[in-house]
Amino acid sequence: MEVLTLQGEIDLFTAPEVSAQLDAATARPRTELVVDLRPVTFMDCSGLSVLCRARKRLLRGGVGIRLVVHDSAVLRLLRLTGLAEVFDTVADLPHEVPALIG
Template sequence: MQHGPAPLPRSLRIHRDRGHLVIEFHGEIDVAAALEITPFLDAATGRPGPRVVIDLRAVEFFDCSGLRLLYRARRRVLAQGGALHLVCTHPLTLRILHLTRLAEVLPPMASLDEVLSRSEATGTLEIN
């Protein structure tokens, strides 16, 4: 009996755009959502040279479980020689990113187009 890939959780959307894998988090990113998201995030960041954008614009709640997901993704992308960027506009999520200093190593951009346009202009998407 063959099984297809696991369905995406409600809190996650994944698509490709201009050579990047865009992972959109949706709704509440808490411990339960993080458990569902982790296998998909690991698959996206475990390949050589991944080019990943994590989009948090549709997130309504974001706790330390979400931070762990971002730190994990960043560490895995760096280990694979890839590129990672973050899109975020929600004031409370931005505050968490700044208070934890994650914004210093993974600076949030205001839109997906801004990230991808910057990547096209430089030919790469760099991790700080």
């Protein structure tokens, strides 16, 4: 399991950079990717799109993705779009995470 920490705003302007980070993180075989969204201050549909793309890529490889979400606005966005039921979301990082990337 590895962690990719995203921060700041994830929107139309920053989505290409975030997408590149997620592409790099999902290119390596692993058991699971944890995306820490706690430092994210804003996310729009562009951010959701890159997360969904990463999820699809990992699922094709037989592994999962977990989102660490603490911000109520990001949680609300996931719930309103129905993605809260698609993604595995937790409030804090799992204790067994061996190394951080990102």
